[in-house]
Amino acid sequence: MNIALITGSSGLIGGEAVTFFATKFDMIIGIDNDMRRWLFGDEASTQWNRKRLLETIPNFKDYAVDIRDRSSLEKIFDEHRADIKLVVHTAAQPSHDWAANDPFADFEINANGTHNLLEMARKFCPEAVFIHCSTNKVYGDTPNSLPLVELGTRWELSPDHRYFEHGIDELMTIDQSKHSLFGASKAAADLLVQEYGRYFGMKTACFRGGCLTGPLHSGTELHGFLSYLVKCAIMGKAYTIYGYKGKQVRDNIHAYDLVNMFWHYYQAPRVGEVYNAGGGRFSNCSMLEAVALCEEIAGKKLQYTYSVKNRAGDHIWWISDTRKFMQHYPTWRYTYDMRDIIQEIFRGLTMRHEAIA
Numbered sequence: 120m121n122i123a124l125i126t127g128s129s130g131l132i133g134g135e136a137v138t139f140f141a142t143k144f145d146m147i148i149g150i151d152n153d154m155r156r157w158l159f160g161d162e163a164s165t166q167w168n169r170k171r172l173l174e175t176i177p178n179f180k181d182y183a184v185d186i187r188d189r190s191s192l193e194k195i196f197d198e199h200r201a202d203i204k205l206v207v208h209t210a211a212q213p214s215h216d217w218a219a220n221d222p223f224a225d226f227e228i229n230a231n232g233t234h235n236l237l238e239m240a241r242k243f244c245p246e247a248v249f250i251h252c253s254t255n256k257v258y259g260d261t262p263n264s265l266p267l268v269e270l271g272t273r274w275e276l277s278p279d280h281r282y283f284e285h286g287i288d289e290l291m292t293i294d295q296s297k298h299s300l301f302g303a304s305k306a307a308a309d310l311l312v313q314e315y316g317r318y319f320g321m322k323t324a325c326f327r328g329g330c331l332t333g334p335l336h337s338g339t340e341l342h343g344f345l346s347y348l349v350k351c352a353i354m355g356k357a358y359t360i361y362g363y364k365g366k367q368v369r370d371n372i373h374a375y376d377l378v379n380m381f382w383h384y385y386q387a388p389r390v391g392e393v394y395n396a397g398g399g400r401f402s403n404c405s406m407l408e409a410v411a412l413c414e415e416i417a418g419k420k421l422q423y424t425y426s427v428k429n430r431a432g433d434h435i436w437w438i439s440d441t442r443k444f445m446q447h448y449p450t451w452r453y454t455y456d457m458r459d460i461i462q463e464i465f466r467g468l469t470m471r472h473e474a475i476a
């Protein structure tokens with residue numbers, strides 16, 4: 120029996136992974152306790168996605184277990200042992216701003232929770248491939264020291280800078296910068312994942328995401344900016360842009376393209392790897408550009424306000440250089456650019472909104 124075990128299975132990346140891997144494995148085991156609702160309130164609950172997955176994926180079974188609960192995790196891993204061929208770890212406290220509200224909970228979910236899963240995998244299925252959703256926030260605010268120039272709608276690097284053409288690679292230091300507590304707890308997890316590869320020889324990899332997005336996101340003000348932006352446009356809700364004149368640039372990768380990266384890695388895994396995994400030059404936008412595209416696709420004006428204070432730890436310019444991954448896995452390709460992504464989110468949210476109304 121081949122099993123893929125997916126944490127955060129009702130969330131954006133976890134849910135996409137359940138669907139993607141359901142046809143490739145005999146059984147998919149999900150772990151998700153709807154902590155997103157506890158973190159961000161009812162509108163962020165991922166129960167709707169869980170329900171959808173249970174209704175449509177016959178070989179999917181899930182547990183409402185907290186990844187901090189070691190004894191419950193142990194029972195699940197012990198029951199399936201070496202049948203577990205793949206662990207995709209996506210469960211997390213994912214917000215900068217939230218982390219400072221409850222630093223213990225943030226660290227216990229992101230760092231200790233990841234450590235629990237690594238130990239379970241080492242004890243019960245050490246041959247399994249272990250994929251971890253890390254983040255570009257492990258680089259802290261180091262990217263903010265890049266020499267940026269202000270253009271009409273975005274901050275940009277000058278064309279002669281070494282990062283201009285392809286973006287920021289994995290050699291940027293993760294040390295000696297301000298990360299936010301979230302960035303620090305994710306950096307701790309990232310290092311542990313690398314260490315279980317390098318020290319114990321396990322097939323572990325960190326995918327350091329830029330903005331991960333798609334219609335399955337339960338977007339809320341503190342997390343999932345594109346999904347939340349489109350939601351505001353559809354529902355006529357006010358949106359606030361924080362700092363940097365709204366010209367901060369982020370790259371966006373569709374959940375499908377990221378999970379397809381996981382599949383390529385699974386088929387030819389390496390030990391203790393780290394990959395930047397974002398939309399790169401292929402798919403990126405500033406806040407102002409995202410608003411304009413969103414208004415065009417929604418066919419109406421978005422009500423937004425501007426607050427001069429930026430979010431602590433926010434990047435002014437982030438474009439991922441994904442060439443390391445592409446060199447290791449040359450047949451992987453992006454399939455969704457910015458316009459495709461926003462159009463798909465718009466369609467998905469409109470359908471969900473109409474179904475609720």
Ligand SMILES: NC(=O)c1ccc[n+]([C@@H]2O[C@H](COP(=O)([O-])OP(=O)(O)OC[C@H]3O[C@@H](n4cnc5c(N)ncnc54)[C@H](O)[C@@H]3O)[C@@H](O)[C@H]2O)c1
Nearest residue numbers: 127130131132152153154155165185186210211252328331
């Ligand atoms: N979305 C982004 O823009 C982005 C960017 C970079 C990195 N990441 C990382 O990618 C991963 C997936 O992000 P996402 O956007 O799919 O998040 P998400 O919030 O949509 O999904 C995470 C899921 O994990 C569950 N969860 C949280 N804490 C849990 C716990 N203690 N026990 C069990 N389940 C728990 C939540 O209920 C939720 O359904 C996270 O590790 C996040 O830090 C996300």
